[in-house]
Amino acid sequence: xxxxxxxxxxxxxxxxxxxxxxxxxxxxxxxxxxxxxxxxxxxxxxxxxxxxxxxxxxxxxxxxxxxxxxxxxxxxxxxxxxxxxxxxxxxxxxxxxxxxxxxxxxxxxxxxxxxxxxxxxxxxxxxxxxxxxxxxxxxxxxxxxxxxxxxxxxxxxxxxxxxxxxxxxxxxxxxxxxxxxxxxxxxxxxxxxxxxxxxxxxxxxxxxxxxxxxxxxxxxxxxxxxxxxxxxxxxxxxxxxxxxxxxxxxxxxxxxxxxxxxxxxxxxxxxxxxxxxxxxxxxxxxxxxxxxxxxxxxxxxxxxxxxxxxxxxxxxxxxxxxxxxxxxxxxxxxxxxxxxxxxxxxxxxxxxxxxxxxxxxxxxxxxxxxxxxxx
Numbered sequence: 001x002x003x004x005x006x007x008x009x010x011x012x013x014x015x016x017x018x019x020x021x022x023x024x025x026x027x028x029x030x031x032x033x034x035x036x037x038x039x040x041x042x043x044x045x046x047x048x049x050x051x052x053x054x055x056x057x058x059x060x061x062x063x064x065x066x067x068x069x070x071x072x073x074x075x076x077x078x079x080x081x082x083x084x085x086x087x088x089x090x091x092x093x094x095x096x097x098x099x100x101x102x103x104x105x106x107x108x109x110x111x112x113x114x115x116x117x118x119x120x121x122x123x124x125x126x127x128x129x130x131x132x133x134x135x136x137x138x139x140x141x142x143x144x145x146x147x148x149x150x151x152x153x154x155x156x157x158x159x160x161x162x163x164x165x166x167x168x169x170x171x172x173x174x175x176x177x178x179x180x181x182x183x184x185x186x187x188x189x190x191x192x193x194x195x196x197x198x199x200x201x202x203x204x205x206x207x208x209x210x211x212x213x214x215x216x217x218x219x220x221x222x223x224x225x226x227x228x229x230x231x232x233x234x235x236x237x238x239x240x241x242x243x244x245x246x247x248x249x250x251x252x253x254x255x256x257x258x259x260x261x262x263x264x265x266x267x268x269x270x271x272x273x274x275x276x277x278x279x280x281x282x283x284x285x286x287x288x289x290x291x292x293x294x295x296x297x298x299x300x301x302x303x304x305x306x307x308x309x310x311x312x313x314x315x316x317x318x319x320x321x322x323x324x325x326x327x328x329x330x331x332x333x334x335x336x337x338x339x340x341x342x343x344x345x346x347x348x349x350x351x352x353x354x355x356x357x358x359x360x361x362x363x364x365x366x367x368x369x370x371x372x373x374x375x
Contacts, residue, residue: 010222015231022221028112029217033149033209035108037202042104044196046097051192057093061086112210145212149205156201164194254298257329260291261302262309266348268323271315275299276323277306278333280345287332288341293324312348318370319344340368 014022022028047054065086072078091098165172168190175183223231261267264277265288277292294302306313319340327333333341343365350362 010224012223012225012228014218014221014223015228017231018221018223027217027221028109029213030109031112031206031209031213033153033202033206034112035105037199037206038108039101039104040199040202041196042100044192044199046100047192048196050097051188054093054097055188058090061089061093112213145209149209152208153202153205156204157198160198160201164197168194254294257292257294258301258305261305261311264291264306264311266344267302267306267311267313268316268320268344269299269303269313270317270320273299274317274320274324275302276320276327277302277311278323278341278344287335287338288345289332290323290327290329293327293329295324312351314344314347314364316340316344316365316368319368322370336371340370343368 065082068079068082072082171186171190175187178186260279261277264279267275267277269275274295275293275298276290278288279291280288292302303313305311319337322337322340323333326337347362347365353359354361
């Protein structure tokens with residue numbers, strides 16, 4: 001079992017963050033056997049589809065290249081120019097086949113680990129030329145797997161080659177009885193089919209190598225339990241830091257809430273445990289809103305601010321508890337509490353009018369219609 005730097009066993013599967021960081025470093029699963037199998041298979045199919053056209057065009061180029069005027073033979077510059085033209089034509093003819101090979105070479109790595117380009121992967125590392133670590137890689141499980149793959153490829157290709165030669169011996173011997181042009185075309189067809197058969201054999205090797213490479217990649221990226229916990233703390237934040245942030249957020253929220261108490265029309269209390277400040281905008285046509293609420297010390301602070309700004313404080317325990325429990329800040333009160341709050345606001349307006357005229361103050365409402373489910 002692989003171990004971490006502190007000796008702890010790597011038993012945990014890599015997290016998405018670990019996999020993402022590994023990909024950024026160019027550490028992704030790759031299978032050389034899959035890549036070579038795809039390239040060889042595509043090459044064989046490409047030769048079957050384009051081989052005839054390629055041979056005819058290249059033969060025409062060679063025929064034209066050997067037909068040189070006598071004055072050009074004696075002119076080195078003309079020979080260089082003609083050689084360049086021949087190379088250009090050959091590359092143009094071979095370009096579809098070469099493009100097919102490039103796509104095949106890219107499809108293998110992309111199919112396993114996705115597209116990944118990292119400058120970190122090609123950076124110089126002293127460990128890559130360390131002979132001790134090099135011997136360790138040779139005699140590791142991965143090195144043993146590479147030896148098994150090499151032997152398997154050799155045995156499979158050798159066995160299939162013998163079988164192909166044995167099955168095609170009659171056709172191969174019959175080539176001597178054909179004309180030169182016919183024999184070359186026939187031999188080319190046999191070669192392409194043999195190439196495709198030998199390439200197909202490597203599918204068995206790739207089928208063994210791909211799961212091993214995926215397993216090896218996951219094994220190398222496995223994490224210890226401590227590494228998983230540390231990453232979780234770094235990603236989500238340490239508990240003490242998150243607690244401090246939440247405390248600061250609560251403090252800021254309470255400060256904003258207290259700034260709105262002077263704008264309230266009334267503060268309804270429990271009378272000591274709860275306090276809810278309501279604001280009613282008669283021009284807006286909406287229901288009263290809760291602009292501040294709190295319990296215990298926070299409720300005491302709301303009452304102090306209300307007294308300092310001459311905001312009416314009304315003791316209505318059932319209604320205060322109902323508003324505190326059912327309504328969030330800046331929300332309108334529930335429709336079921338409209339009548340009870342209307343009694344409170346009517347009392348506040350009467351109180352303001354009495355204080356302005358200097359008359360007798362009204363009696364505070366006592367039996368408010370608060371539904372049983374809100375008590």
